[in-house]
Amino acid sequence: MSYFRIFLAFLRVNIYGETAYRINFIIQLFQSLLNLGMTLGGLAIIFTYTNLLGGWQPNEVLALVGVYFLIGGIIRLIIQPGMEQLIESVRDGTLDFRLTKPADAQAIVSLQRVEIWEILEIILGLGVLIYALVKLGEIIGVLQAAEFVLMLTAGGVIIYSFFLILSTLSFWFVRVENILVIFQSVYEAGRWPVSLYPGWLRYGLTFIIPVAFATTIPAEALTSRLNWQTLVGAIALSIVLFIVSRIFWKTGLKRYSGASA
Amino acid sequence: MKHLIQLYVQQFKTTLAMMFQYRASLVIWTIGQVLEPLVYLIVWLVVAKSSGGSVGSYTTTDFAAYFIVLMLVNQVTYTWIMYEFEHRVREGVLSVALLKPVHPIHSDIADNISSKIITLPIMITIAIIFVFAFHASVAPPLWAILVFIPVLLLAFSVRFVLEWTLAQAAFWTTRVGAINQSYFVAFLFLSGQIAPLTLLPHPVQILSLLLPFRWLISFPVELLLGRLTMVETLIGLGAQFGWLIVSIILLRIVWRAGVKVYTAVGA
Amino acid sequence: MSKEKHNPMAYAIHVRDLSKFYVVSQQETGTKAAFQNLVHRRKTEVRAVDGISFDIEPGEIVGFLGPNGAGKTTTLKMLSGLLHPTSGELSVLGYVPSKREAVFLRQITLVMGQRNQLVWDIPAELTFELNQVIYRIPRDSYRSMVTELTELLDLGSLLKKPVRNLSLGERMKCEIAAALLHRPGVVFLDEPTIGLDVTMQQRIRTFIAEYNQRSGATVLLTSHYMADVAALCKRVLVIHHGKLLFDGELSGLLQQFTSHKTIIIQLDNCKANLSNYGEVKSYEDGRYTLRVPKAETARVTERLLAELPVIDLLVEEPPIEEVIARVFAQEEK
Numbered sequence: 001m002s003y004f005r006i007f008l009a010f011l012r013v014n015i016y017g018e019t020a021y022r023i024n025f026i027i028q029l030f031q032s033l034l035n036l037g038m039t040l041g042g043l044a045i046i047f048t049y050t051n052l053l054g055g056w057q058p059n060e061v062l063a064l065v066g067v068y069f070l071i072g073g074i075i076r077l078i079i080q081p082g083m084e085q086l087i088e089s090v091r092d093g094t095l096d097f098r099l100t101k102p103a104d105a106q107a108i109v110s111l112q113r114v115e116i117w118e119i120l121e122i123i124l125g126l127g128v129l130i131y132a133l134v135k136l137g138e139i140i141g142v143l144q145a146a147e148f149v150l151m152l153t154a155g156g157v158i159i160y161s162f163f164l165i166l167s168t169l170s171f172w173f174v175r176v177e178n179i180l181v182i183f184q185s186v187y188e189a190g191r192w193p194v195s196l197y198p199g200w201l202r203y204g205l206t207f208i209i210p211v212a213f214a215t216t217i218p219a220e221a222l223t224s225r226l227n228w229q230t231l232v233g234a235i236a237l238s239i240v241l242f243i244v245s246r247i248f249w250k251t252g253l254k255r256y257s258g259a260s261a
Numbered sequence: 262m263k264h265l266i267q268l269y270v271q272q273f274k275t276t277l278a279m280m281f282q283y284r285a286s287l288v289i290w291t292i293g294q295v296l297e298p299l300v301y302l303i304v305w306l307v308v309a310k311s312s313g314g315s316v317g318s319y320t321t322t323d324f325a326a327y328f329i330v331l332m333l334v335n336q337v338t339y340t341w342i343m344y345e346f347e348h349r350v351r352e353g354v355l356s357v358a359l360l361k362p363v364h365p366i367h368s369d370i371a372d373n374i375s376s377k378i379i380t381l382p383i384m385i386t387i388a389i390i391f392v393f394a395f396h397a398s399v400a401p402p403l404w405a406i407l408v409f410i411p412v413l414l415l416a417f418s419v420r421f422v423l424e425w426t427l428a429q430a431a432f433w434t435t436r437v438g439a440i441n442q443s444y445f446v447a448f449l450f451l452s453g454q455i456a457p458l459t460l461l462p463h464p465v466q467i468l469s470l471l472l473p474f475r476w477l478i479s480f481p482v483e484l485l486l487g488r489l490t491m492v493e494t495l496i497g498l499g500a501q502f503g504w505l506i507v508s509i510i511l512l513r514i515v516w517r518a519g520v521k522v523y524t525a526v527g528a
Numbered sequence: 529m530s531k532e533k534h535n536p537m538a539y540a541i542h543v544r545d546l547s548k549f550y551v552v553s554q555q556e557t558g559t560k561a562a563f564q565n566l567v568h569r570r571k572t573e574v575r576a577v578d579g580i581s582f583d584i585e586p587g588e589i590v591g592f593l594g595p596n597g598a599g600k601t602t603t604l605k606m607l608s609g610l611l612h613p614t615s616g617e618l619s620v621l622g623y624v625p626s627k628r629e630a631v632f633l634r635q636i637t638l639v640m641g642q643r644n645q646l647v648w649d650i651p652a653e654l655t656f657e658l659n660q661v662i663y664r665i666p667r668d669s670y671r672s673m674v675t676e677l678t679e680l681l682d683l684g685s686l687l688k689k690p691v692r693n694l695s696l697g698e699r700m701k702c703e704i705a706a707a708l709l710h711r712p713g714v715v716f717l718d719e720p721t722i723g724l725d726v727t728m729q730q731r732i733r734t735f736i737a738e739y740n741q742r743s744g745a746t747v748l749l750t751s752h753y754m755a756d757v758a759a760l761c762k763r764v765l766v767i768h769h770g771k772l773l774f775d776g777e778l779s780g781l782l783q784q785f786t787s788h789k790t791i792i793i794q795l796d797n798c799k800a801n802l803s804n805y806g807e808v809k810s811y812e813d814g815r816y817t818l819r820v821p822k823a824e825t826a827r828v829t830e831r832l833l834a835e836l837p838v839i840d841l842l843v844e845e846p847p848i849e850e851v852i853a854r855v856f857a858q859e860e861k
Contacts, residue, residue, distance in 0.1 A: 023436070027436055027438065027439045030439055031438065031439055031442050034442055034443060034446050035442070035446075037446070038446045038449065038450070041450060041455075042455050042456075045455065045456050045460065045461060045462075046304060046305075046308055046456070048462075049308050049312060049316045049317075049460070050308045050311050050312055052311060053304070053307060053308065053311075054307055178283075178285065178286040178289050178290075179285070179289070181289050181290075181293075182289045182292060185289075185292060185293035185296055185297075186292065186296060188296065188297065188300065189296060189300050191300075192300065192304060196303055196304060196307050197303055198303070201299075201303075264661070264664055267661045268658075268661045268662065270661075271657055271658050271660075271661045272658065274654060274657070275647065275650060275654050275655070275657075275658055278649075278650040278651075278654055279647065279649055279650055282649040282650065282690070283649070356605075356610050356640075357644075357645045359609070359610060359628065360608060360609070360610070360633060360636075360637070360638055361633065361662050361663075362630035362631075362633035362634045362662065362663065363630070363662050368658075521612070524609075524610060524611050524612045524626065525611075525612050526550065
């Protein structure tokens with residue numbers, strides 16, 4: 001697993017840069033808790049007036065919130081930082097340094113930066129998820145657990161591919177700095193089951209900006225809502241999108257080296 | 262005064278030129294401004310429908326009206342200074358501003374108003390589409406409509422001065438992120454952006470009366486929805502004036518102290 | 529420069545015993561140290577500027593020399609009101625800079641090589657117009673100044689292009705122009721030519737001299753490039769570790785600090801051991817470079833001519849960079 005070793009190497013560099021700033025840990029913990037508190041507070045207010053939101057019980061929505069934090073943490077831990085760096089380095093020309101390394105450039109670019117303290121968000125998300133599952137009192141079967149992990153992975157791959165495609169646009173248009181911010185503000189909508197939203201918005205959140213695959217669908221797997229069509233669809237989409245993003249990246253790279261030579 | 266007006270006009274030209282360069286960012290930013298109230302609007306509509314068409318005193322059309330007006334009020338009063346000030350202090354950009362013979366707040370106000378003038382038509386268009394899509398309806402009395410404009414301007418002034426003051430935390434700490442986030446969470450709940458304040462637990466409602474947030478968002482929104490009596494409106498205006506005075510005094514104290522710190526340690 | 533009887537108000541810049549000390553908390557690595565930092569920070573005092581005094585007459589161009597961290601920028605920032613002095617007396621055009629009064633700010637300017645006031649994404653012209661309003665420059669005066677600066681700096685169409693599309697040199701020219709629109713009487717330039725190519729450095733140098741001539745403005749500039757200082761400044765201030773080492777004419781600096789001269793000789797196709805004449809710095813095709821103590825130059829030259837088949841002989845002052853470097857290196861010990 002040479003990619004894993006690349007990841008570990010970058011991780012070490014990132015952690016080394018962090019140790020002098022212990023307080024970052026406390027600050028990030030504070031911010032994550034605040035964020036969670038805000039979400040839970042919002043849920044608490046809403047569930048004083050109803051006990052079923054779009055067909056989801058409070059504890060099921062709580063499980064969804066857990067997934068939302070979990071995936072959000074993964075995105076900000078590893079996916080987004082590398083992509084931000086990519087856009088930046090295309091603009092100022094430092095991408096050349098990455099390309100001269102004797103390893104797959106996509107892997108290097110994707111793994112180059114790690115926002116280590118986002119791991120707290122992931123832990124917090126897992127905590128909420130486990131709490132919600134215990135409260136639900138459902139026994140999670142092996143099959144269900146496998147489905148969940150599968151959907152989580154598919155969601156992660158879809159989001160990663162989506163980010164890579166967006167960032168690769170910087171090979172053609174230099175001014176895309178803020179394009180990744182789109183995702184951040186749209187991702188907030190993933191805190192709620194997408195079934196809540198009117199058709200056009202649900203469609204947009206599934207296929208244009210694939211938030212649904214990251215949050216709602218894995219949560220569906222855990223709350224016995226997942227049908228096999230969605231399962232197969234998600235896996236197929238993740239494979240297709242991954243290949244498309246890879247082609248996109250290669251084409252962009254060719255253009256980049258052509259232009260800078 | 263004449264110079265200030267010239268300054269504002271010139272800043273408008275500059276901001277306009279910059280906005281033109283940042284068209285894409287503008288679209289992205291608009292999506293964020295629209296999506297948040299939209300999500301809460303949809304959530305509350307679902308809740309209202311599932312509990313017989315209304316929650317508290319809010320019917321589905323009331324909710325729609327509430328969050329659409331809220332979106333506009335938020336748009337008018339919004340500032341981004343708390344994100345920006347840290348960068349200015351850290352990168353020393355503030356030094357350039359301090360060399361100028363004009364207080365830096367003026368170019369910020371001018372810049373803010375300029376970009377609002379440019380983005381407001383877009384937001385109003387979106388609001389109109391939402392009004393039809395969600396069957397919102399408002400029927401405020403005429404006096405409420407007349408009072409709404411000064412109330413909105415006061416809300417903008419208070420929010421601007423308050424956030425400009427808080428932004429100066431950057432003079433003392435490099436970790437303003439945590440401060441900003443605490444502020445925004447408090448703002449979100451206590452200004453009525455998550456839910457109309459009457460739907461919040463009683464202690465939270467009491468708290469919201471004592472803090473500035475509700476007078477910046479919830480008060481103008483409820484006024485335009487025709488939900489406030491004249492007496493309540495007068496109380497709200499009083500609160501806005503009170504907070505304006507308090508925040509201006511705070512701004513002067515904090516700015517003076519902040520510049521002292523900045524010029525002591527250097528940029 | 530002892531003009532103590534002179535009224536300090538008559539100087540453009542008057543500085544007495546000026547100091548700036550910082551308290552810096554030490555940041556240590558390691559878990560234990562990091563934790564200790566949270567509780568109790570170790571603090572040290574840094575003397576960025578340590579009791580310097582000088583006066584500058586209106587209309588003078590003065591160069592400020594010193595290695596990185598010597599206190600040049602700190603001094604410029606105190607002079608322009610961006611930093612509060614720890615102690616000492618300071619007046620610029622009769623004002624106390626740290627009060628940052630509008631009347632004062634309207635009469636000075638500070639150009640920092642790496643920090644810019646031009647807005648990145650829009651044409652410089654718009655920033656100029658903004659400055660016109662901010663500095664309350666009358667329309668006629670503004671127009672004639674833009675014309676003048678355009679001519680002197682060869683700005684041409686640069687003002688209409690977005691700043692991000694300009695080269696570093698072009699940007700610097702616009703930056704300097706933007707800083708001078710309000711015809712400041714005192715101009716502080718911090719590394720105005722840093723990172724520029726030789727021709728662009730030359731151009732900016734010529735411009736500064738020209739501006740000083742035309743407007744009679746007082747100019748205080750710091751630079752890494754000795755050529756800047758040599759070309760522009762009759763008078764230099766040398767600062768090191770926050771202390772003023774020298775204040776006077778550039779030629780005087782050479783006189784005071786050179787202990788050695790360089791002798792270059794060409795021998796008639798032979799190799800010789802010259803080490804008993806002086807320190808051999810280089811050898812190439814019969815051409816030797818010797819470093820000789822100043823006082824012995826004449827004697828060594830005589831000996832060389834008498835004892836060796838010399839074709840050509842040249843006595844040189846060491847390059848000014850080298851002199852300065854040696855001054856700083858000596859101070860270090």
